[in-house]
Amino acid sequence: MPILDSAGQKTWQLRNRNEQLVRWAGWLVGVAIFMWCWQRISEATTWAFVWDAPRIAADMASRSWPPRWSYMETLWAPLWDTLNIATIGTMLALVMAVPVAFLAARNTTPSAVFVRPIALLIIVSTRSINSLIWALLLVSIIGPGVLAGLIAIALRSIGFCAKLLYEAIEEIDTTQVEAITATGASRWQVMAYGIMPQIMPAFAGVAVFRWDINLRESTVLGLVGAGGIGLQLQSSLNVLAWPQVALILIVILVAVVVSEWVSAKVRGAII
Incomplete structure (x- = not known):
């Protein structure tokens, strides 16, 4: 009842x-x-290792403290490389994501039958492969270094940026587009004056948000040879230099916190 x-x-x-x-x-x-x-x-x-994990963690922590502050002089260049990987990689991703987003959006794609599925396939395929896997493949193809990490970040970010942008394009106000179209404007003029001004806030927000994510991801790409501060972390781990490892982890934490603060400030100013 x-x-x-x-x-x-x-x-x-x-x-x-x-x-x-x-x-x-x-x-x-x-x-x-x-x-x-x-x-x-x-x-x-192997449960014996699990039960022994607290003792091993305490031993590693004691070996890592205090951090080797003098090693900071060696970290400035890798930290700069990490920042460049995240920033330039994000810029490249945005350049490639914008046309893909227009091709994927229902209201701007030239063909919903042929072009749109290809654009959606690009979005899904780039998002489904982690940046570390991209870095592993690119290190094998073009060799180790910053370039491999930069391209890996860019490829990983295309799908993320394009997906959010094409959703923003599909949610635009159509009356503004219809008004510009009624003046006899071409397709490119409609995109430039009717669509782009409406999605620019979303574009800026996606760019800053993705840059924040990429800075986090670029800190570990060096573990597979793709440059950045992760390469120094891998080298220190290989020689069991725990004070250096502690300093690198502190630097990564500070870099992530600063990027989060910058990202929040920029998004707040945009929104």
């Missing part, structure tokens, strides 16, 4: 027997899947 509120709307109703059975069967299947997954993980885990 349903319970109605003062407006006559149903607020609660007791489930019947079949609904209860289906609900409990779903819970039973979920618990069974969880227990099976936990068993597989447990079989592949």
Whole structure:
């Protein structure tokens, strides 16, 4: 028997027997899947190392402190490389993402049957591959260094930026576009004066947000040879120089906090 509120709307109703059975069967299947997954993980885990992890972590922390502050002189150049990888990579991604976004948006694509699926495929494919995997592939193709990291960041960011931009394009006010079209403007003029002014705030927000993400990701690309401060981190880990590792982690943390602050300020000014 349903319970109605003062407006006559149903607020609660007791489930019947079949609904209860289906609900409990779903819970039973979920618990069974969880227990099976936990068993597989447990079989592949060396629990002796897990129980010994607190002691090992405490030993590493004691070896890492105090950080080797004198090593900071060596980190300025890799930190600058990391900033360049994130910044230039984001700029390249935006240059490539804008046309892809226009091709993917329903209201601007030249062909919803042929062109739009290709643009969506580019968006999905670039977003589905992590920047570390891109960096591994590019290091194998063009060799280690900053260039591989820069291209990896750019490729990873195309799908992210294009997806948000084409969604913004599809949500524009069509009356402004129709007014400019009625004046006899060409397709490019409609895009320049009717669409671009409406998506510029979204474009600026996406650019800053993605730059913030890319700065975080570029700090670890050096672990696979793609340049930046991650390369110094990998070198210090290889020789077990824990005080240097501690300093590098502190520098990365400070860089991420500063980028977050800058990103928040810029987004606040835009919005």
